[in-house]
Amino acid sequence: MKVALFPGDGIGPEVIGEAVRVLEALALPGLTLVEGDVGGIACKRHGHPLPPETLQVAHAAGAVLFGAVGDPACDGLDRALRPEQAILGLRKALGLFANLRPATMFAGLEDASALRPEVARAINLLIVRELNGDVYFGDKGIDTLTDGSRRGWDMMSYTEAEVARIAHVGFKAARGRGGRLCSVDKANVLETSQVWRDTVTAIAGEYTDVELTHMYVDNAAMQLVRNPGQFDVIVTGNLFGDILSDQASMCVGSIGLLASAALGNGTVGLYEPIHGSAPDIAGKDVANPMATILSAAMMLRHSFGLEADAARVEAAVAAALAAGIRGADLGGSHGTRAIGDAVVERLA
Incomplete structure (x- = not known):
């Protein structure tokens, strides 16, 4: 059960990090996580938003868990080299x-x-x-x-x-x-x-x-x-x-x-929250990771056939919300890490 992790830009690494904590808390046998660069960070490190080595990681995995792409520092690049081309390229390459x-x-x-x-x-x-x-x-x-x-x-x-x-x-x-x-x-x-x-x-x-x-x-x-x-x-x-x-x-x-x-x-599915990279709040511990955690649940269901584990994750998210665990986007004060803690605790 090999998962390619592509955190990307902005809040991507933060929300992906909490989803990984949830996956690890499930103690799934055979789970392997392999990380790759996409988006603005890939442009800076490799000169392209979707470098060949990242595509290779994606093709070798059973599923891709994607964070977000978008970096204002890359806005002046040719359209073909902008961070957003990473997700379009992955969709095309993986069919x-x-x-x-x-x-x-x-x-x-x-x-x-x-x-x-x-x-x-x-x-x-x-x-x-x-x-x-x-x-x-x-x-x-x-x-x-x-x-x-x-x-x-x-x-x-x-x-x-x-x-x-x-x-x-x-x-x-x-x-x-x-x-x-x-x-x-x-x-x-x-x-x-x-x-x-x-x-x-x-x-x-x-x-x-x-x-x-x-x-x-x-x-x-x-x-x-x-x-x-x-x-x-x-x-x-x-x-x-x-x-x-x-x-x-x-x-x-x-x-x-x-x-x-x-x-x-094909056999490789890609799972991601629908929000963007939100560079204005990156690194401030205020991003809501629930969409990414729920994307991981969809990955367990659709790519690996683990319906019971997917349902456990979704139930943990619902229980956390019912207990009043809310990020700033929902008018609450819980940070990214605290929301992840709450979901992990309720998996038990």
């Missing part, structure tokens, strides 16, 4: 096309949500985000027009095959949950979304036990704050999924609580 982002309201945290408690209490959804297409990977550039002004452009596209494979992930996830799948697009404006909607609709015939609905992304954003309890599983593209999953994090109280899993057809 990771499906991002699972659960959002669940933990009991006792309703007051931390931006929504009314009675609305927030019903949140229990999963966002399935496509990872390898859309404007993130399409052709892009900056032109100079005849009047001397600049024009930026990014190509959004999806093939039927790309939509089909993520749709199957969404339908299967809904089949294992509440049996409801909402496909989010912008088919009233975008031809890319029309292909998306047509493909998802065609595949629905293979999943007659799952109820399929469609929703435009602007309405979905509104419904996430109006009535989030209506959603079971949402499947959507790269850009829309990025935005909606961050919105969902504030509906449950904090971005510091949302874990994610990036999966593909």
